Amino acid sequence: MTARVSRRSFLAGGSSLVVGFTLLGGLDRAEAANPNGLLRINPTAPASTTEAWLVLTPGATTVYSGKVELGTGVQTALTQIVAEELRLRMSDVQFVQGDTVLVPSQGFTAGSKTLQQGAVTLRQAAATAYAALLNLAAHYLRVDPSRLVAHEGRFRIAQRETSVSYRKLLRGTNTVLPLNTSAPQVAPVDYRIVGTDADRVDLPAKLTAQFRYTTDVTVPGMLHGRVVRPSGRNANFNSIGNVDRAQAIPGFVRVVQIGNFVGVVATSEWAAARAANPTTGITVSWTPGPALVNEASLPTALRDPANQYKATVELDTGDVDAAFASAAKVYQASYFSPFHMHGAVGASSAVADVRPAPDASGIQATVWSGTQGVNNLRGAISGLLGISAPAVRVLYTEAAGCYGHNGADDAAADAALLSQIVGKPVRVQWTRQNEHGWEPLGPAQAHDMRGVVSGAGITAWMHTIYAATHGSRPSATNAGTLLAGQFIGKLPDPLPSSAGDASGRNSEVTYTFANQRMEAHLVKSFVTTGPTSATPATPLVHLLPRSSSLRSLGGLSNTFANESFFDELALAGGFDPFQLRLDSLTDPRALSVLDAIKPAWRSRPRGGNGVGAGVAYQQYELVNAYVATYVEVAVDAASGKISVQRVVVAHDCGLIINPDGLRHQIEGNVIQGISRTLKEEVHYAGDAITTLLWAAPPGTSAPAYSVIRFNEVPPIETILVDRPDQPVLGAGEPAIGTMAAAIGNAVFAACGARLRTLPMTAERVKAALP
Amino acid sequence: MGQKTIRLNGKKRKVSVPDDSQQLLYVLREQLDQQGPKFGCGVAQCGACTVLVDGKIVRSCVTPLSSVADGADVSTLDGLATDDDDDLHPLQRAFLDKQAGQCAFCVNGMVMGALGWLQGRIDTGNRSVPEPREVADYLSGATPESTLNYICRCGSHPRIVEAICAAAGKMVK
């Protein structure tokens, strides 16, 4: 940091009106605001998880957001909110996001929480600033504030010509305001910008190749790095050969090896790629390590207590045991989902510039990354490099859509380590094989369902999950949460102590069943220090592929099990599954999304003959957005191939900020949901992932991780239930959760095959046909 | 040592690489500052690196410079519009109109792939506007003329297809 700017000089530092959301007590995190609206945050001051800033200067209105644009349109939506409250145009508002120096911490951008949490505080901050401007204007024009109207940056006295611009009012103003929770907000009926289909602010630059993604970041003097990964999760470094061949490549700089971390650095990306390629550059040999839990036996292995460290009952209402004991029949079914990838279209990349000593502003390492959490990554990288956290600056740059904790953080660690060693800025571009083979995965999950249905509907329900961790994100205090950290001998964080809102997300249901239990069996991802220990043993021995947060976490698998089993019970009890859902819910918002798809359900195909329809419902995280989904499928009996013909989604996420943006999110959820349901499955053998590409290379039958193609995408109808008087709820993940069950229920209606394992491949359909 | 002159978006540019097995993608990004073509897979499976060479659709991640003729015309997304914002190509405009992209990392592929395809149809006298189904099959590599698949992971497929149909309507006029 530059010499600390005192509070006094900060206030004298220029014309500005600053709203700091948790800036109640002091200014210790704000160091300076300069005339173009830039503000520096003192990185040594404690970061709050809810803090954000809004800075108005004569030249600019700037939002400092710890939440970042991940390709889902949140920047556009947040800009709409600020422009609305401040009576500005969209183009008047600029956005600085994800910079550990400039922007306060807001935790991770994840879990569909950006709008849900960010919108509330930002809206109130903008209202706070507007109220302050209104007072300034009233004073300046010598009229009562009630006589003023504002439009696009200018106050006017109603019915008169006299006016004053914000720009003028801000000149000479130096105010830092805490969030004023009673500052009046624009009433929903008066919205001009919120609730409209404002265009995405980032798209024009993306369509003209002007937008700088992480992969496009270059800095002066930058070198290019590539990593060479071990032959498997548990393999250990043995030796490097053919170094001379790599050395002969023009532009080659050096080979780096620390423990199991191996990389090459060169002056061009092509040279680095050649040097890292075993057919043209170095060859690395590895000592094989123990195999992971056999993939084919995952459904039984996850259920095996020997592989678990904990079992917990996380919900127990009524008396499930008594209900089961007295029932004429207890129905049972088991479900399973495999490991899934995030599978960003762009392989992860990052740039790091690590210097031997801090520069004048105190920064020694600067890292550009598509991370979901700049502050945590800063801490983890500080541990990796042995540099204090305040001397590390992490700048968020948008990468290809990530859908959770993918390879972005690990690539940043690779770049940082290589840069530290070569003493120059290094850009690391992962190959597709690096990404497919090493990104953190959404874990496999198994489910045992038990239930009782009687004339009164479903009366008892028990869901047991067998789950690996969904939460291995970078920890600010542990470099072992980064792949490079593990390669150099650091241990990952202990495994979670509960399923909670992670593997357990949406494992409970919101139906009014009299008796319901959810039990979670937590599975070891690696060998731990004892049978019930969640702490990794040394040396680290993986039992499963490394897993972390993927869109909806356990939600997709849990709702697949819940909503499929709901149909199984409904049909066993002689109920119409759609009607039984209506009869098992009381929340009017739940009922209204189901009502919205009722016309589709009423006009559904009869079922049988290979064509059928199904529905699924969930309330995301039990308390957030409501989603009801209707799906029609055609199943080809001869081949077993499922094709989704039509999808209708009804969605209530409270106040809608941008209807078109919301529809786009829902469409994305539906399409990714179909893909994960029908096609996606990570395969591995021994301790190595074998699905390393999107498709088998021509002429081979190598395993591949394939995703949906354009001609497999059905027509998608979205029905938006707007609730202008209700809080905004996130929409990044709720709809995906319903897709697997809705498809499975439709397949059952079409051909009588009940699919309880994802993906629903043609072979599985044929095997399940009655 | 490979030295070549190409016409990049209409302008003559000299490139010189130590090794002309170097893929065009790296030449374009590292030497010619192009940002449109992206590294997605490096094995011709996703489309992110698509450019046109003499009007032909090329996956630049697997196209060595040695296979590009001296003097060849290379078109990238970077050069599709003139500096003037009002001069966007119909494909760019249609992608914006339909808001056809979330992260939009993939759209270089769909825009340049559709450009080569539609232009190729027009050049051979086919001035019909393809049906959405045909566009979806094309982008899936499921047509007689192309086996190249284009991947979008965010799920912007319906909008991308709509945008290409809309742009085709303008391009055939």
Ligand code: FES
């Ligand atoms: S990067 Fe060339 S096709 Fe994927």
Ligand code: FES
């Ligand atoms: S918009 Fe993100 S991959 Fe297509």
